[in-house]
Amino acid sequence: xxxxxxxxxxxxxxxxxxxxxxxxxxxxxxxxxxxxxxxxxxxxxxxxxxxxxxxxxxxxxxxxxxxxxxxxxxxxxxxxxxxxxxxxxxxxxxxxxxxxxxxxxxxxxxxxxxxxxxxxxxxxxxxxxxxxxxxxxxxxxxxxxxxxxxxxxxxxxxxxxxxxxxxxxxxxxxxxxxxxxxxxxxxxxxxxxxxxxxxxxxxxxxxxxxxxxxxxxxxxxxxxxxxxxxxxxxxxxxxxxxxxxxxxxxxxxxxxxxxxxxxxxxx
Amino acid sequence: xxxxxxxxxxxxxxxxxxxxxxxxxxxxxxxxxxxxxxxxxxxxxxxxxxxxxxxxxxxxxxxxxxxxxxxxxxxxxxxxxxxxxxxxxxxxxxxxxxxxxxxxxxxxxxxxxxxxxxxxxxxxxxxxxxxxxxxxxxxxxxxxxxxxxxxxxxxxxxxxxxxxxxxxxxxxxxxxxxxxxxxxxxxxxxxxxxxxxxxxxxxxxxxxxxx
Numbered sequence: 089x090x091x092x093x094x095x096x097x098x099x100x101x102x103x104x105x106x107x108x109x110x111x112x113x114x115x116x117x118x119x120x121x122x123x124x125x126x127x128x129x130x131x132x133x134x135x136x137x138x139x140x141x142x143x144x145x146x147x148x149x150x151x152x153x154x155x156x157x158x159x160x161x162x163x164x165x166x167x168x169x170x171x172x173x174x175x176x177x178x179x180x181x182x183x184x185x186x187x188x189x190x191x192x193x194x195x196x197x198x199x200x201x202x203x204x205x206x207x208x209x210x211x212x213x214x215x216x217x218x219x220x221x222x223x224x225x226x227x228x229x230x231x232x233x234x235x236x237x238x239x240x241x242x243x244x245x246x247x248x249x250x251x252x253x254x255x256x257x258x259x260x261x262x263x264x265x266x267x268x269x270x271x272x273x274x275x276x277x278x279x280x281x282x283x284x285x286x287x288x289x290x291x292x293x294x295x296x297x298x299x300x301x302x303x304x305x306x307x308x309x310x311x312x313x314x315x316x317x318x319x320x321x322x323x324x325x326x327x328x329x330x331x332x333x334x335x336x337x338x339x340x341x342x343x344x345x346x347x348x349x350x351x352x353x354x355x
Numbered sequence: 356x357x358x359x360x361x362x363x364x365x366x367x368x369x370x371x372x373x374x375x376x377x378x379x380x381x382x383x384x385x386x387x388x389x390x391x392x393x394x395x396x397x398x399x400x401x402x403x404x405x406x407x408x409x410x411x412x413x414x415x416x417x418x419x420x421x422x423x424x425x426x427x428x429x430x431x432x433x434x435x436x437x438x439x440x441x442x443x444x445x446x447x448x449x450x451x452x453x454x455x456x457x458x459x460x461x462x463x464x465x466x467x468x469x470x471x472x473x474x475x476x477x478x479x480x481x482x483x484x485x486x487x488x489x490x491x492x493x494x495x496x497x498x499x500x501x502x503x504x505x506x507x508x509x510x511x512x513x514x515x516x517x518x519x520x521x522x523x524x525x526x527x528x529x530x531x532x533x534x535x536x537x538x539x540x541x542x543x544x545x546x547x548x549x550x551x552x553x554x555x556x557x558x559x560x561x562x563x564x565x566x
Contacts, residue, residue, distance in 0.1 A: 175387035196399035327515035348454030
């Protein structure tokens with residue numbers, strides 16, 4: 089598959105969270121007030137001001153404890169449910185396969201929030217937030233803040249000090265990642281895998297994991313919700329057909345009735 | 356020619372109020388339905404209009420019910436009361452509405468079967484709109500994604516069903532030659548005795564017998 093991608097190697101990530109900071113810095117997102125909730129992980133969830141965060145997990149493994157880190161941000165799906173349900177074209181595919189968001193077109197309907205299989209987009213729903221806008225990672229392609237089209241890597245990749253994040257052609261990253269997975273398997277990580285290669289049409293954010301997706305808190309088998317397909321590909325076309333048939337029928341009916349009733353009056 | 360009162364002023368006001376709200380709701384909803392008019396929804400101003408109109412759509416019927424519980428109840432009863440004359444009407448209606456003979460139509464009550472059918476559609480889709488819309492407005496972000504997905508779908512199905520039937524209602528009431536006094540009844544509240552006798556015979560007899 090062509091296009092660009094971001095590769096996240098969980099085995100190289102030290103959870104320094106420089107990517108989190110760089111993302112906010114470049115995309116002009118406000119800092120959030122955080123609280124100590126018993127983990128270094130903060131803020132607790134993505135928000136309209138936090139498009140990327142690193143999750144911390146403590147996992148028991150053969151009587152030992154592993155401290156695992158996972159990147160949480162838009163996966164840039166090839167079959168993106170958010171693009172499918174977005175009514176205004178605010179969410180769209182770029183030619184390089186990344187899923188961007190033009191806030192200027194967002195109506196704030198929030199369908200992307202409900203239909204995303206990875207539960208990534210966020211929207212302000214507080215009372216008074218009448219004009220809330222959807223927000224998510226655009227891979228640094230936000231209009232006016234576009235790094236990619238100016239020849240730069242996304243801010244998170246650029247800042248990553250350990251090489252856990254890479255940005256390149258997708259096919260190159262896939263083959264490099266597959267080689268890395270084989271290496272991991274060879275040194276005893278039997279569950280090592282490349283996450284995202286074939287999911288939802290192939291994501292443009294790929295993860296090298298040394299254990300199953302579930303262990304890393306990832307959804308093992310994300311899918312475009314059946315409701316999205318039923319709605320966009322069945323119900324909507326049926327709606328157009330219904331209005332078309334009924335409209336034509338009514339037009340015909342009124343024309344015939346007028347002709348017949350007026351001719352009767354003339355007799 | 357002598358006139359008969361078909362609708363009270365307050366009922367007429369409510370009718371046109373709901374028309375205005377429905378058109379606003381339908382139009383702003385359509386912005387999210389048809390991709391080529393979707394630029395009208397950019398920035399979300401149409402969502403604000405949709406919500407204001409929704410308050411009006413719910414508010415006036417509620418106020419009407421509180422002020423006129425008896426007539427509201429009778430109206431609801433009317434919509435849900437069906438008998439063999441309705442069956443006869445459904446059989447004879449296609450020919451009648453294409454200009455066929457009037458004699459085949461069974462005598463009709465205050466609302467004919469078609470009008471009752473529309474009342475049912477309006478009541479059912481209205482209730483569905485309000486429930487699903489309420490959840491989408493106030494439980495965005497707190498309800499489970501699957502629930503909100505279902506609400507969007509059901510809201511859309513109600514839009515297609517209700518919107519299509521609204522087209523039928525508008526076409527018949529405003530443009531059909533057989534419904535020549537429908538518009539007059541819903542604006543002035545009055546229709547001629549001849550019209551009422553031929554279109555709502557059962558109702559005319561009941562009303563004149565009561566007097």
